[in-house]
Amino acid sequence: MKLRRRQRERLSLWLQYLAFIAFTAVVIYAADWGRLRAAFFRVDIVESMFPTIITVALRNTILYTLGAFAFGVVLGTLLALMRLSRVAPYRWVATAYIELFRGLPALLVLFLVGYGIPIAFPEREIPGGVFGSIAIGLGLTAGAYMAETIRAGIQAVPKGQLEAARTLGMSHFTAMRTIVIPQAFRIVIPPLTNELILLTKDSSLAYVLGVTAQTIEVTKFGRDTLNDRVNATPLLVAGLTYLAITMPLSQVVRRLELRYAKAR
Amino acid sequence: MTTTPPRPAVEIRDLHKSFGPLEVLKGIDFEVGHGEVVCVIGPSGSGKSTLLRCVNLLEEPTAGKIWVNGIEMTDPDVEIDAVRRGIGMVFQSFNLFPHLTVLDNLTIAQRRVLRRGRAEAERVARDNLERVGLTDKADAFPAQLSGGQQQRVAIARSLSMDAQADALRPSRPPRSIRNWSATCSPSCASLPRTA
């Protein structure tokens, strides 16, 4: 029998739906739900984790992430402007920094800030304790990545924008600050948000600095609870907690992109 | 500095400009008197934009001297930001600020450069929008405007920096601008005063 093209396409579509449903049914049937639930979804353990996972762990995760992000954005903007500077030594320093810190593992940099510096300067203390160390430790690396993103964003703003601003009598600095950089930031919001999501997950590295009950964050909290209860449920709860912030974040970005698309 | 009787608004002497091996301006001399309207015409790529860009130093002349209102632009010590305030320019591609509304395009330099307050800057901006017939577009973004409308915003933005703008509150737009708006309304690629 000869089928027309439309009919063939529709048949193929239905076959694929069917295969998918069959596959899902097999998985559901074959899985040992009793054991999975016992290992990953013990309601009493979930309940015991609240409200601490929100009021302490999630709060700290968010604080560490925002601290590192803020430090990284400021550092990255500075490095980006240095890389675009007319003063050659600024360019050299920025390039060297970026190359160096992009090539080092974030964990190593965190050790450096958390342990290396205190050993070298025992009489001094990094302000803010764990928060300060993680913000600086992760921000140093994040800043190197953000510098390249921000530089690309600044260069993506047409040259005529700076010229028009200068023609209106603005100084180079004012023109950059009110005309070029705001446009560059709209361009770099999606990649920077990506960086924020990465940092949200990297904030779990805080455990290497030796966190206390007050400074604990989501991953370490999940792990500690797992140790206490000898059960995997805390990992599921911790995972869902991360998703609860990273997924809305992507939504926010999508909204912002839509709004800025109107102004482009 | 200049006590001599009024000098021309723009004075250009033996202006040369090269881009690498390409010599675009080969010794230009001319003057523009106050209130005089001058049209520079020539084939595409002949250097009209380059000439105008040299006048406010967006391009560094290779040789020659330029004075605007008696101030030498080519003097290495010139206060370039201050002098540029007195020179209006509409770019060939308009270069409106896409992240700002039409009104903010007109007020930002007034506020940051001339230090006018928000209310005064907006009054000047709205007056100039009226002159180019775009009062209803104050809150639009440049991307939402037609090419001709963008050009009129660029004209209004330039006029808003006029030192005498405070005194200018025309009940009707001057004829020249009404003509511009008329020529511009459908879509026009180039007008005499663009650079």
Ligand SMILES: Nc1ncnc2c1ncn2[C@@H]1O[C@H](COP(=O)(O)OP(=O)(O)OP(=O)(O)O)[C@@H](O)[C@H]1O
């Ligand atoms: N930044 C630049 N680098 C190299 N060459 C340039 C640069 N700007 C302009 N030119 C060249 O200088 C010449 C004059 O350009 P210009 O923009 O002044 O022309 P124009 O008279 O304004 O032309 P049109 O009527 O098409 O706008 C052209 O040949 C152009 O390619």
Ligand SMILES: [Mg+2]
């Ligand atoms: Mg031109």
